[in-house]
Amino acid sequence: MDDRDRSLEVATETGAVSRRDLLAASPVLMLAVLRGEIPAQRVTSGYTMLRPIDPASNPLETYPNRDWEQVYRDLYTPDSTYHWMCGPNDTHGCLLKASVKNGVAVYSDPSFGYGKATDIYGNKASQRWDPRACVSGLAYVRRAYSDRRVKGCYVRAGFRQWIDDGLPREADGQPPLRYRTGRGKEDFDKVTHEEAAALVAKVYTNIATTYSGDEGAELLRAQGQYEEEMIEAMHGAGVQTMKFRGGMPFNAPFRVGGFYRLANMMALLDVAVRGVEPADSVGGRHWDSYSWHTDLPPGHPMVTGQQTLDFDLFTAENAKLITLWGMNWIATKMPDAHWLTEARLHGAKVVTIAPEYQSSSCKADRAIIIRPGSDGALALGLAHVIVNEGLYDEQFVKTQTDLPLLVRSDTKKMLLAKDVLVGYTNAVLTTVELVEPGTKLPPAAEQGHQYAPADLRDEWGDQMVWNLRTGAPAVVTHDDTGDNFPTGVDAALEGEFQVDLVDGTRVTVRPIFDAVKQYLDDTCTPEQISDVTWVPVDAIEELARDIAANPTKTLFVEGMGPNHFFNNDNKDRTIILVAALTNNIGHYGGTVGSYAGNYRLATFSGIGQWIYEDPFDVTLDGSEKAKVNKRLKAESAHYYNYGDRPLKVGNKMFTGKTHMPTPTKSMQFANSNSLLGNAKGAHDVIINTLPKIEMIVHNDWYWTASCEYADVVFGVDSWPERQLPDVFGSVTNPFLHAWPSTPMKRIHREGPRRLHPARVQRQQPHSRLPLRRPPRVIEEGHALLHDDAHQPQDRRLGADQREQAVVHQDRPTRVLPRRGRVHRVRREPSGSPRAGRRDRVRAGRDHGPTAPAARSCPAGAVRPRRERLERGGAAGAQRRTHSASDRRVEPSAAVRRLLARARHAEVPPRMSLDGRLG
Ligand code: SF4
Numbered sequence: 001m002d003d004r005d006r007s008l009e010v011a012t013e014t015g016a017v018s019r020r021d022l023l024a025a026s027p028v029l030m031l032a033v034l035r036g037e038i039p040a041q042r043v044t045s046g047y048t049m050l051r052p053i054d055p056a057s058n059p060l061e062t063y064p065n066r067d068w069e070q071v072y073r074d075l076y077t078p079d080s081t082y083h084w085m086c087g088p089n090d091t092h093g094c095l096l097k098a099s100v101k102n103g104v105a106v107y108s109d110p111s112f113g114y115g116k117a118t119d120i121y122g123n124k125a126s127q128r129w130d131p132r133a134c135v136s137g138l139a140y141v142r143r144a145y146s147d148r149r150v151k152g153c154y155v156r157a158g159f160r161q162w163i164d165d166g167l168p169r170e171a172d173g174q175p176p177l178r179y180r181t182g183r184g185k186e187d188f189d190k191v192t193h194e195e196a197a198a199l200v201a202k203v204y205t206n207i208a209t210t211y212s213g214d215e216g217a218e219l220l221r222a223q224g225q226y227e228e229e230m231i232e233a234m235h236g237a238g239v240q241t242m243k244f245r246g247g248m249p250f251n252a253p254f255r256v257g258g259f260y261r262l263a264n265m266m267a268l269l270d271v272a273v274r275g276v277e278p279a280d281s282v283g284g285r286h287w288d289s290y291s292w293h294t295d296l297p298p299g300h301p302m303v304t305g306q307q308t309l310d311f312d313l314f315t316a317e318n319a320k321l322i323t324l325w326g327m328n329w330i331a332t333k334m335p336d337a338h339w340l341t342e343a344r345l346h347g348a349k350v351v352t353i354a355p356e357y358q359s360s361s362c363k364a365d366r367a368i369i370i371r372p373g374s375d376g377a378l379a380l381g382l383a384h385v386i387v388n389e390g391l392y393d394e395q396f397v398k399t400q401t402d403l404p405l406l407v408r409s410d411t412k413k414m415l416l417a418k419d420v421l422v423g424y425t426n427a428v429l430t431t432v433e434l435v436e437p438g439t440k441l442p443p444a445a446e447q448g449h450q451y452a453p454a455d456l457r458d459e460w461g462d463q464m465v466w467n468l469r470t471g472a473p474a475v476v477t478h479d480d481t482g483d484n485f486p487t488g489v490d491a492a493l494e495g496e497f498q499v500d501l502v503d504g505t506r507v508t509v510r511p512i513f514d515a516v517k518q519y520l521d522d523t524c525t526p527e528q529i530s531d532v533t534w535v536p537v538d539a540i541e542e543l544a545r546d547i548a549a550n551p552t553k554t555l556f557v558e559g560m561g562p563n564h565f566f567n568n569d570n571k572d573r574t575i576i577l578v579a580a581l582t583n584n585i586g587h588y589g590g591t592v593g594s595y596a597g598n599y600r601l602a603t604f605s606g607i608g609q610w611i612y613e614d615p616f617d618v619t620l621d622g623s624e625k626a627k628v629n630k631r632l633k634a635e636s637a638h639y640y641n642y643g644d645r646p647l648k649v650g651n652k653m654f655t656g657k658t659h660m661p662t663p664t665k666s667m668q669f670a671n672s673n674s675l676l677g678n679a680k681g682a683h684d685v686i687i688n689t690l691p692k693i694e695m696i697v698h699n700d701w702y703w704t705a706s707c708e709y710a711d712v713v714f715g716v717d718s719w720p721e722r723q724l725p726d727v728f729g730s731v732t733n734p735f736l737h738a739w740p741s742t743p744m745k746r747i748h749r750e751g752p753r754r755l756h757p758a759r760v761q762r763q764q765p766h767s768r769l770p771l772r773r774p775p776r777v778i779e780e781g782h783a784l785l786h787d788d789a790h791q792p793q794d795r796r797l798g799a800d801q802r803e804q805a806v807v808h809q810d811r812p813t814r815v816l817p818r819r820g821r822v823h824r825v826r827r828e829p830s831g832s833p834r835a836g837r838r839d840r841v842r843a844g845r846d847h848g849p850t851a852p853a854a855r856s857c858p859a860g861a862v863r864p865r866r867e868r869l870e871r872g873g874a875a876g877a878q879r880r881t882h883s884a885s886d887r888r889v890e891p892s893a894a895v896r897r898l899l900a901r902a903r904h905a906e907v908p909p910r911m912s913l914d915g916r917l918g
Pocket of ligand 1: 086087088090091092093094132133134135136137138334335
């Protein structure tokens with residue numbers, strides 16, 4: 001027995017042996033016991049850890065050292081928190097709370113502040129609005145640091161060259177093609193914000209000068225790409241070729257409205273270039289938002305006069321039947337998805353109507369898979385069942401709809417009182433105020449009733465119904481609806497009647513309802529509709545009966561999917577017909593609605609002063625109202641997406657003068673990648689339309705495909721780092737948010753603390769992005785973090801902790817206990833929450849664009865790679881290697897083979913000088 005065994009023997013006798021010593025000595029002790037040198041009892045008496053413990057005890061109370069736990073607490077304990085507004089194009093708007101550690105916003109949480117919100121009457125919102133957030137919003141704070149973050153301003157090399165060469169133009173006025181066709185392929189120069197602004201201003205001036213006046217019009221004609229009506233629509237102002245787009249103004253009107261203000265201010269340039277008086281000047285053009293996105297349901301204004309019908313999504317609470325028409329509520333209304341699922345808990349029935357079994361379908365009681373674009377037909381099938389089975393709400397139909405109004409069989413027009421009653425004069429209406437042309441209306445927020453042009457009143461007239469009580473026609477004015485419907489009138493819904501007119505003739509008239517019924521009977525039986533929609537007959541009948549059984553409690557929720565069809569207005573008109581038949585208009589829980597009304601600014605009625613402030617007479621006193629002088633003109637972005645031309649078939653021009661687009665020579669936009677990066681028909685836009693445009697300016701904080709195809713990119717604040725306050729509203733929730741400024745340091749402009757050697761290189765004039773190789777931020781012990789391109793993604797439990805560990809980059813030994821595996825987290829997708837670790841590692845360095853962009857058409861995505869190969873040689877490869885910085889990976893043999901095939905693949909059509917496909 002050696003000394004250690006003897007001391008252990010003593011220790012076991014006293015019971016003071018540690019588990020570690022005991023385990024280390026176990027083999028020797030066992031041998032001694034077996035040899036009979038030590039009684040077994042003496043050994044086992046020392047195993048105190050084998051004795052049963054008191055179940056009521058807490059072993060951690062006596063645990064000798066728990067300091068290590070503080071490490072993990074430190075990881076998650078923020079130094080500070082602040083609130084920020086998540087306000088992307090999804091239009092929900094969620095107030096979130098960021099937690100800051102070492103100056104870095106490391107994660108976000110819901111703010112849990114919605115339950116504290118009160119209205120102007122002091123009513124409190126329900127706590128059930130909390131938590132209000134989605135996973136995308138929670139991840140945004142990490143994306144602010146991602147490697148695709150735009151940190152500064154960038155100018156495309158070819159565009160910069162055009163400016164440096166003195167903005168040369170061909171005989172037809174266009175810049176030489178070589179300056180215009182490098183988008184998506186060329187490198188970018190990093191410039192200061194001021195320099196980028198100066199370059200953009202220079203080109204704006206050049207464009208306005210080039211295309212103003214008769215000479216400008218001649219150049220546009222010589223280019224052979226524009227209809228004469230487009231050139232005439234400019235009225236000689238070159239600034240009319242400049243297009244601006246901000247986004248949905250209700251979602252942060254100062255931020256978004258700034259673009260429209262900029263368009264209005266182009267009147268200053270017009271005066272400078274054309275020498276016209278301010279009163280004769282025009283501004284630029286602003287592109288629309290929602291109609292371009294196809295969110296708008298076109299049938300809503302046709303039926304109601306309102307651009308869209310909307311409701312707060314929580315009204316699902318009040319419904320008993322919720323029908324989703326092309327709207328995937330669960331997936332696209334994330335923070336309000338719970339209202340739908342909770343409505344089901346309250347007993348509401350959910351029906352999805354869509355061409356696919358969508359994620360809302362698995363939450364639904366019934367999923368109706370419909371032939372794409374046949375929603376209108378389905379609604380007519382429902383109407384057929386409701387009318388023919390007598391399931392409609394007769395009283396509602398007679399007093400609240402126009403279905404009882406009489407139609408003349410000879411003219412197919414409404415029967416007017418003046419047609420029948422000698423000397424009839426239209427009634428004086430109390431619910432509508434008639435206004436003469438040129439009358440200035442009060443702001444929308446202050447309008448308490450309807451307005452109508454006075455000169456329409458006579459044409460409008462007063463209509464008639466057939467009174468079953470008197471057996472004669474009766475006058476029903478616009479005022480006579482609902483509770484105001486004349487008590488002595490029982491309007492007929494069916495039948496044909498003879499009416500004597502004041503001119504002595506007799507005509508047959510019938511209620512609209514009767515005509516609709518005939519149409520339904522002739523063409524919309526469930527069997528006929530089943531053929532068109534592919535929806536089973538019994539599903540049509542069952543849904544119709546369900547809707548009729550839930551008057552005032554059936555929601556018709558419309559999404560944007562069906563808006564993509566040319567018959568889209570019919571979808572809205574027929575759905576509203578079904579709602580009108582069943583008394584499901586205008587009730588909490590029983591109405592028709594989209595989610596698309598975020599163009600509405602009535603709640604922020606002062607925003608007009610911001611957008612349209614007179615650029616020639618700016619009000620500097622903040623307490624004064626700004627003078628409004630609207631100089632800009634609106635234009636739909638549809639025309640740009642349609643080859644920058646109006647709708648003309650053969651020689652027939654379908655686009656009217658009021659909507660005529662102008663040639664697009666510049667575009668500046670923000671808040672939407674859809675205008676360019678993921679535009680519909682992206683190949684056509686990129687190949688055929690972009691080369692006609694001389695300057696594309698994009699403001700963004702994330703390097704999207706729109707940045708890739710822009711000429712100038714302005715880096716801007718991401719939402720978690722917004723420095724300027726704003727307001728935010730959305731038509732799908734009741735909250736008006738004050739958008740806070742955040743205490744976060746601007747990421748997109750380098751601060752002194754981010755100085756590093758590469759910055760010197762960046763500040764060189766004309767330094768190209770590829771020359772900037774980011775330095776290592778963390779040097780010692782973290783080399784693997786930068787050299788792990790082939791490592792698999794780490795999905796193991798605990799990866800998050802290691803991610804957090806890197807926040808403490810100044811204390812690596814303490815927080816990287818599993819150093820050997822940390823690098824494996826490195827390959828997590830950029831922008832994902834976990835990618836934040838990598839982002840933080842890179843924080844403070846400049847990250848330029850990396851190609852290809854994540855969202856683009858296949859042609860765009862493959863082009864930069866192909867270009868890299870096409871350039872060939874060490875120079876091309878070297879540039880691109882640097883461009884991709886530390887993401888660059890030498891292609892494997894398989895990838896090289898793939899790229900070689902791509903090089904010999906069919907070359908996409910290229911733009912010829914006349915702008916046509918070649
Ligand atoms: S739902 Fe929209 S606004 Fe709300 S957190 Fe998610 S992304 Fe942000």
